[in-house]
Each structure stands twice: as C-alpha cells, then as structure tokens.
Amino acid sequence: MTTWMLSLLGGVLIGLSATLLMWLNGRIAGISGIVHGLVSEPHNDSLWRIAFLLGLMIAGGITMRLGDLGTHSRQDFPVLTLVIAGLLVGVGTRMGGGCTSGHGVCGLGRLSLRSLAAVVTFVATAMATVFIFRHVFGVLP
Amino acid sequence: MITRLISALIAGALFGVGLVISRMSDPRVVLGFLDVTGAFNPALLFVLGGAVGVTVLLFRFVLKQPKPLLDSSFHLPTNRSIDARLLIGAGIFGVGWGLAGYCPGPALVALSGDVTEAFYFVPAMIVGGILYRVFALPWTPKP
Numbered sequence: 709m710t711t712w713m714l715s716l717l718g719g720v721l722i723g724l725s726a727t728l729l730m731w732l733n734g735r736i737a738g739i740s741g742i743v744h745g746l747v748s749e750p751h752n753d754s755l756w757r758i759a760f761l762l763g764l765m766i767a768g769g770i771t772m773r774l775g776d777l778g779t780h781s782r783q784d785f786p787v788l789t790l791v792i793a794g795l796l797v798g799v800g801t802r803m804g805g806g807c808t809s810g811h812g813v814c815g816l817g818r819l820s821l822r823s824l825a826a827v828v829t830f831v832a833t834a835m836a837t838v839f840i841f842r843h844v845f846g847v848l849p
Numbered sequence: 850m851i852t853r854l855i856s857a858l859i860a861g862a863l864f865g866v867g868l869v870i871s872r873m874s875d876p877r878v879v880l881g882f883l884d885v886t887g888a889f890n891p892a893l894l895f896v897l898g899g900a901v902g903v904t905v906l907l908f909r910f911v912l913k914q915p916k917p918l919l920d921s922s923f924h925l926p927t928n929r930s931i932d933a934r935l936l937i938g939a940g941i942f943g944v945g946w947g948l949a950g951y952c953p954g955p956a957l958v959a960l961s962g963d964v965t966e967a968f969y970f971v972p973a974m975i976v977g978g979i980l981y982r983v984f985a986l987p988w989t990p991k992p
Contacts, residue, residue, distance in 0.1 A: 711872070715892045718871020719899025725863035726900070727907040732856040734917030734924050737864060739954040744978045759854040761957065763861025764868075769961030771869040781964045782877065789948055790969040794956075796945030797970075798977020801953060803985065804938025805926070808952040809864075811939070812897060817904025818912070818925075825931045830943035831883075837947030838883040848948070849880075 726813050729760070738810020739764070740801035782849070789848065804830070853919045865958055871896040874958045876950025876966070883947055 726737040733756060742757045749757075801807045804826055806815060811830075815823020841848040872878045873896050881890030916922050946952050951959070951970050959967035 711892060712895050715871045715873075715895035716899045718867040718869070718873065719896035719901075720903055721863050721867030722871070722896070723900040723903025723907075725860045725867060726904050727911060728863065729857065729860040730908060730917065730923070731911045731914075732860075732917055732919045733853055734920045734922060735857075736925070737860060739864075739952075739957065740978075743953060743957075743975065744982075747975075747979060748982055755850075756853055756857040759857040760861035760864075763858040763863075764865040764954065765861075765957055765961035766865070767862035768865025768869050768874065768958030769963075771866050772874065772958065772962035772964075775869065781875075781959075782966065785949070785966055787969050790966055791973045793945040793949035793951065794970040794973025795977040795980070796941050796948070797951070797953065797956075798945075798974040798979075799981045799985075800938050800940070800942025800945055800977075802938070802978040802981040804935050804940075804942055805928070807942060807954075808946075809954055813900045813904055814908075816901045817908040819905070820926075820929070822926075822929050822931050822935060826935055826939040829936050829939040830946060833940045833943030834883045834947035835885055837944045838880055839886055841948065842880075842884060843886060 722809070722813060723817070726809070726817065730814070736810055736814045738806050738814055740797075740807040741805070741810050744802050785849065800830075856919060864954065865961075867900075868954055868958050869962075871899075874955040874962070876955070879950040879952075879955070880947075883950075 729735050729737045735756065742760055746754055746757050806823065806826060811823040811826040816827065868874045872892060878890060878892050881888060882893035912923065949966070949970060951967070953974060956967050956970050956974060960971050
C-alpha cells in the first residue's frame with residue numbers, strides 16, 4: 709500500500725475508534741481530556757480512561773515495534789525543546805479543552821463551531837511556529 | 850461496568866493502531882504537514898480526512914440514539930462559547946505541537962514504543978496540565 713493509503717486507513721481506524729467509544733460508552737475520544745481527567749475527575753470515573761489509554765499504548769506500541777516504525781526516530785532533538793513543547797501542549801489542551809482528537813476528530817464530527825474555531829487556531833499557530841523556527845531562525849529540524 | 854472497560858480498551862487499541870499506521874506517531878511527518886512553506890507533506894490531510902470523514906458520517910446516527918449502549922447518557926461538552934480561553938488555549942497548544950511535532954495521542958504511543966523523546970515530552974505535558982489547573986483555573990471566570 710502506498711503511504712497516502714496507509715494514512716487514510718489509519719485515519720479511518722481513528723474515526724471508527726471515536727465512533728465506537730461514543731456509541732458504546734457515550735464518551736468523547738479526546739486524548740488530552742482523557743489524560744487530564746485522570747488527575748482532575750472523580751476516581752470512579754478513572755477506570756474507563758485507564759482502559760482506553762492502556763489499549764492505545766499497548767496496541768500502538770506493538771504496531772510501532774512490528775512495523776519497525778519507531779526505531780528510526782529522530783536523534784539529537786533538543787531535550788529542552790521537548791520539555792517546553794510538552795508543557796505548552798499540557799497547558800494549552802487543558803485551557804482550550806481539547807487537542808487534535810477531542811476538537812479535531814470528535815468536535816468536527818459533531819459539527820461543533822467551537823471545535824472548528826479551536827482546530828483553525830491550533831493548526832495556524834503550529835504552522836506559524838514551524839515557519840518561525842525552521843525558516844526564520846533555522847534552529848529546529 | 851466491565852463491558853464499558855472492554856469497549857474503552859478496544860476503542861483505545863483501534864486508535865493506537867490508527868495513529869501508527871497513518872504515521873501520525875512520527876513527528877517528522879507531522880512537522881512536514883505543518884511546514885507549508887518548505888517540504889510540505891500532505892499525509893496528515895489523509896489522516897484527518899479519513900478520521901473526520903468517518904465521524905461526520907457516523908456520529909449523526911450515534912447521537913440520534915436516546916443513550917449510548919453501555920451507559921445511561923452521552924457525556925458531551927455543554928460549553929459552546931468561542932471565547933478567549935478557548936482560542937488562547939488552542940493557540941498555546943499549537944505552538945507546542947509545532948515545536949516538537951507531538952500532540953497527546955502520538956506522544957503516548959511513542960512512550961510505549963520506547964521512543965526516547967516521549968520520556969521527556971509526556972511527563973512535561975502532564976505537569977503542564979496540572980500547572981494550569983493549580984495556577985490558572987481558580988482565576989478563570991466560569992462561563
């Protein structure tokens with residue numbers, strides 16, 4: 709299969725996952741919301757979150773190893789940048805109430821204008837960030 | 850109760866496999882998509898197109914049901930306002946996404962795939978969420 713077919717197939721699987729979780733459990737498959745909910749929501753609400761994340765990490769990790777897709781990961785990407793990026797993603801998704809999956813896959817699927825505004829905003833600032841750090845300063849790969 | 854956990858586990862597994870085979874778990878592919886003025890890589894358009902295509906098509910039938918199969922009601926966000934908190938939050942998230950090429954799902958998969966970068970990114974992401982909750986949330990006016 710060509711790369712774009714795999715991308716499309718992977719996207720369809722993600723969409724089916726979100727549909728399944730909504731149809732069966734009535735929950736939004738938003739990864740940031742599921743993660744943040746583990747530390748902020750009542751504990752009787754934690755188990756399904758843990759189950760979803762376990763499934764994501766076990767199946768994703770195995771697929772990565774089987775397909776040899778993780779072994780050629782980037783070398784020498786600056787650690788400080790990873791930490792700052794992680795902090796910004798944590799703060800931003802908590803503040804904005806969602807990430808690529810919650811606002812993107814699920815919010816757009818519900819035809820939510822709020823999610824559309826979020827998606828347009830984060831794609832725009834992400835593209836601007838890449839432009840600035842890659843092409844203006846030339847400091848990040 | 851146990852059926853709800855099994856369905857969450859299966860949904861999570863589908864999601865994880867989808868992220869990896871679509872290559873969205875590779876930050877270089879993500880940054881390639883975000884690099885519109887450079888070596889633009891359209892792969893993510895197919896990922897998002899496939900995922901959103903399925904949810905747009907199927908959510909309308911799912912959400913017409915009186916309730917989900919395994920729970921008493923749908924747990925949907927009630928906040929519909931497009932306010933400063935949403936836009937600033939989404940803007941900050943985008944900067945972090947553009948810096949390293951990881952959003953939360955791919956970062957968790959990379960952690961489990963033993964990708965070293967994720968061991969720095971994921972703890973920072975969780976700390977960021979907690980920091981926001983501890984410092985900013987008490988001052989944020991309720992909508």
